[in-house]
Amino acid sequence: MAGANNEQLVELDTSDSIWERFYTVFPLVVVGTHEADGSDDLAPKHLAMPMSWKNHFGFVCTPRHHTYQNILRDKQFAVSYVRPTQTVLASLAASPRCDDGSKPISQALPTVAAEKVKAPLVEGGYLFLECEFEQMIDNLGDNSLIIGRIVAARVAEDALRDVDQDDGDLLMASPLLAYLYPDRFAEIAKTTKLPFPAGYKR
Numbered sequence: 001m002a003g004a005n006n007e008q009l010v011e012l013d014t015s016d017s018i019w020e021r022f023y024t025v026f027p028l029v030v031v032g033t034h035e036a037d038g039s040d041d042l043a044p045k046h047l048a049m050p051m052s053w054k055n056h057f058g059f060v061c062t063p064r065h066h067t068y069q070n071i072l073r074d075k076q077f078a079v080s081y082v083r084p085t086q087t088v089l090a091s092l093a094a095s096p097r098c099d100d101g102s103k104p105i106s107q108a109l110p111t112v113a114a115e116k117v118k119a120p121l122v123e124g125g126y127l128f129l130e131c132e133f134e135q136m137i138d139n140l141g142d143n144s145l146i147i148g149r150i151v152a153a154r155v156a157e158d159a160l161r162d163v164d165q166d167d168g169d170l171l172m173a174s175p176l177l178a179y180l181y182p183d184r185f186a187e188i189a190k191t192t193k194l195p196f197p198a199g200y201k202r
């Protein structure tokens, strides 16, 4: 089939997951929760984003993961937006569990405790959200959408927008991490202002 620019388009088989067939841009965050015994649990998530302009945050998770079970039990979680220098750390948080169900990597990674919820945050990230669980949408294939209300948020000083600083310079000095599912990442430093239509309002 020919596309709008007469490029050849390839029809994808929608009876299977299409997302491994091409690259597209996702964020990468680490979700922190507490296990049933009160120890820390960390897991990277890329299907994760704000769910409203009123400070809701949501991410997709499978009910098989402890993250899902921990949130269902404790009704709270924390989110760390990691920097491009922290990709190894974020990826390690997906280390498989031991035969006894434990996940020692969650205790080995550098964390600080969230302040308003009982959950770990990843040290050195640039944005930290503390969330109280609000709702769950189950049966999205094997997955569920977990939505929380942000009850505390902190941003690293170098990542905070400032009227006295050019936004392009800010991102050049403090680049962002983009996850290119399934297996690549990029550091975003060089950016350009988006052209909005005249009179545009959100």
Ligand SMILES: Cc1cc2nc3c(=O)[nH]c(=O)nc-3n(C[C@H](O)[C@H](O)[C@H](O)COP(=O)(O)O)c2cc1C
Pocket (backbone or CB within 6 Å): 028, 041, 042, 043, 044, 045, 046, 047, 048, 060, 061, 062, 064, 065, 066, 067, 068, 090, 091, 093, 094, 095, 096, 103, 179
């Ligand atoms: C880069 C990366 C991104 C991931 N994104 C997600 C995601 O968006 N949703 C999800 O359910 N699992 C995702 N995972 C897999 C889980 O984070 C992983 O299986 C984790 O170990 C589950 O841990 P838990 O049992 O402690 O919750 C991702 C893994 C990696 C390496």
